[in-house]
């Protein structure tokens with residue numbers, strides 16, 4: 459192994475960076491994103507106290523939709539650290555929180571049928587570019603890693619909307635949601651009889667998931683269910 463004095467400049471630079479990063483981590487260990495102050499246990503994305511406070515919802519529930527059976531949401535949005543974790547995973551560049559929540563949820567909820575495919579609710583290309591990831595896709599990847607079912611992010615597309623759905627009244631929101639989602643190019647040729655699990659971050663009125671389910675009915679699925687990180691009724 460070369461000594462520091464004979465190493466090429468880029469190697470030297472990366473070793474110095476690693477050295478300072480190690481010192482920084484030792485002096486200032488990462489704190490929990492949910493409570494903001496307790497240290498993170500090894501390999502964990504939130505502290506044990508926040509983990510104990512996660513408000514898992516024991517029963518399948520949510521706003522009714524005849525097309526989504528069942529419609530499940532793992533956590534109560536308004537209790538415990540859920541809201542803060544969701545804020546970080548959506549707006550603070552923390553996709554690993556969505557993955558970890560997916561894994562934690564998958565260990566607590568029964569898996570879908572073995573032949574199911576998970577479909578993350580798509581975000582617009584513009585939002586994907588700005589955020590760098592789709593949080594629903596990361597959540598689905600976490601679920602899939604425990605349930606051992608595939609994630610299929612290429613079946614639905616979302617068109618650009620000029621107004622956030624949350625800013626609209628209920629009937630306008632339903633109309634907007636229906637026109638926002640459609641099958642991706644070529645997806646109409648998918649074989650019928652597939653079982654789909656739509657995956658999203660926060661369930662509010664259910665309009666988004668319902669609109670996605672309507673789009674999926676065009677390829678004649680054997681079943682469609684919904685699974686969200688949190689429910690905010």
Ligand SMILES: [Zn+2]
Pocket residue numbers: 490491492493494495496504505506507508509
């Ligand atoms: Zn915490």
